[in-house]
Structures are given as C-alpha cells and as structure tokens.
Amino acid sequence: MSEQNPAAPSVEPLWPLWEVFVRASRGLSHVHAGSIHAPDAAMAVRNARDLYTRRNEGVSVWVVPSEAITTSDPDAKGAFFESAQGKNYRHATYYTQSEGVKHL
C-alpha cells in the first residue's frame, strides 16, 4: 500500500492480556493454548471459549492474567535445572540388579 490512509482512526489501548489454558478431557492437565485480550476474567473465559474451543478441543478453560505469571529465567536454564543432572539414581532404570526378577 503506497498511500497511507489519513482518515485512519486512532487505536485506543487494548484490554489486559490473559493466558489461556485448555483441558482436552477429564483427567488431563490444562495446557497453554495461547493468549487473549479481554476487559475482565469472565469475558476472557468466554472469548477463550469462542477462540480456542470451537472444535471440541476442551472440557475446561482457565485464564490467568499474563502479569500474574512468574517464570524461571531462560538465560539461567543450565544453572537453574542442573541439580537434577547427575542424579541417575532418581530413575528406576538406574537399578539393574533386579532385571529379570518378576513384579519388581
């Protein structure tokens, strides 16, 4: 588009952002589906229903204000999660003497 439209309306600030989590069926966890803008929680749930569950994707929807989420630092990935490394004895497969013994 070479010409800009001088009559374009100003775009007012949008509503707060919410993160949407959908439970695919009973017994499963809610999984992050995307995000949505809405003026309040009730409308966020309705809009999330309309947007993310049009094809039987879910039986339950959670919305969380994006601001309320605290995350680990992605730059600290190694350091933050390394305590789990080198502890193979936490895994059942570490124990090999019991191989062939039934029901163990």
Next chain:
Amino acid sequence: MTDTRPDLRSVESTTETTDAQAQERFDALLEADERIEPRDWMPAKYRKTLVRQISQHAHSEIIGMQPEGNWITRAPSLKRKSILIAKVQDEAGHGLYLYSAAETLGTSREEMNEQLLSGKAKYSSIFNYPALTWADVGAIGWLVDGAAICNQVPLCRCSYGPYGRAMVRVCKEESFHQRQGWEILYALSNGTPEQKQMAQDAVNRTYGPALQMFGPPDDESPNSQQSMAWKIKRFSNDELRQRFVDMMVPQAEALGLTLPDPDLAWNEARGHYDYGQLDWAEFNAVIAGNGPCNVQRLAHRVKAHEDGAWVREAAAAYARKQSGADTALKHA
C-alpha cells in the same frame, strides 16, 4: 519496536550472559532444530522479520474475511450460509492466534492494528480482488485456501515456537475451508451448463493470483535466504508454488474444470508440471495499492473498527462496574 506486552516476571538470573554467548546459544538451538521461545535471546533482525511476517499474516486473515463475508447473506442455502459463517469466523480466529503470537515478540496489538488501519502494513495481495459470483467463494476456498495450506503446513515447523504452534491450529481449520470450496465448485461443475461456466470463470480469475500468493520468484526474493537460514521459512517460494501446481492439476480434473494456463504440461523428466509465466506486473501493481479493491478493503476495515467502538467501550465499562474500581483496566 515498543515492548508493551506485560512482561512475565522471572526469578533473578544467577549468571551473567554476554551477547556472544547468547548468540552462540541461539545458533545452537537453530542447529539442533529446537524452537526459540519468547523469553529466549534472539537477534534483533530475527525478531523484526518475525513480527513483520506474523503481523502481515494476521492482517491477511482479517482482511480476508471481506470477500467471503460479502456472500454470507446471498449464499444459496441455509446450510451454505452456516458453513460460510463458520469459515469467516475461523479467519477472524486465525488473525487472533497470529496477533497473539506476534505479541510475544514485544509488539503490541494496538501498534499492529494501527499499522493495518493506517495502510502502513501489507496483507496478502489476493484479498484485493473482488468475489464477483457465488462460484468465487468456491474458488477462494479451493485455490486461495489451498495455496495458504501449502504455505502454512511447513510453517508449523517454524523455528519460533508461538508462530509454529499457532500454525498447527490454523492448518487444522484450513482443510475444512479448502474442502468446502472444492465442493461448491463440484456442485456447480455438475450443475447446469451456466453453473459450470460460472465455476470455470471463477477458477480462471483466481488461479493466477493464487499462484502469486507464494511471493516473487526465488531470484527476486531478497529476504528468503535469510529466513530459510533462520528456519522461519522451510521451503522457497518457487518450491512451494511447484508443489501447489502439482497438487491442483489432478484436483481440477476431478472437478471437470480446466486451469487457465496454456503452458501447463507434465514434464516426465522433472516429475513435475511445467507452468507458464505469471503476471508479475499485475502482482506489483496490486501490492502497490492499485488492485481492484485495495481502497474498498481498507475503508471497510476502518469503518468496522469505528462502528465496533461502542462494543469495546461497553465491555470496558461493564468490567469496571463489576470490579467496582478501575483495577481491571490498568492498561486503559
């Protein structure tokens, strides 16, 4: 680029990372075919390229509602109306998934919306063509959505996580769009001679512009190489176009319609169909704003935004009333 998305707070980093280390980690992730996520470090140009591509894609979905939305009241049966409403609603949804993916890169929805309404941002040139007859609704579904699927399936593996995930959702819905379009054409093609002619005319009008949806030929597409290196794009424009032509020929035969290209011929040696030159002068003219409907499409979008203002205001006022304070609207 304004970073207006409420940033997810994170626990304090215990390590200092240099730019060189960050770049190294970014390169390693790409090399391992892993996804880049919103909080990862990424080159400024990678971020900018993605914002441009994703927001243009979103704008195309939003503007793309118009040619078909125009036919909802005139669809030939209640069933066809219901299907068309569902399809147009999907397109609005695709726009929203994509805007939400672009927002994770730090560009606000307001900014993207402003760029669309002011005419600063581009959208797919195909939507600047009119849908003249009911058969055009079929041709749009079959050819335009078919080309879109061809483009979008590889984007499910885009290196940027939120974009790839949005595309998975979009692609699931696009198959319905293409099939309903094919069925409209099939019904017309097996109807009266006039109906068959109407279907053929629609295909004749839409086929060329649909092939242009893949973008300019590879040797004239300067950004393609970098996008492929970043694994944003997985295949070149010409590769995807060839794949599309190869898929469309047998489908046109099944419809009993012809594709408007005298040079279209099976090439035994290549194992592909050869196809003729496309009208790139027309393509460039439409992109430059001189397509048959550019002005109309944008004016309609601006009017829809203005006419919808009261809905947004009412929803905001209701939220304020419910919360008893202005806390729910701290961004307003």
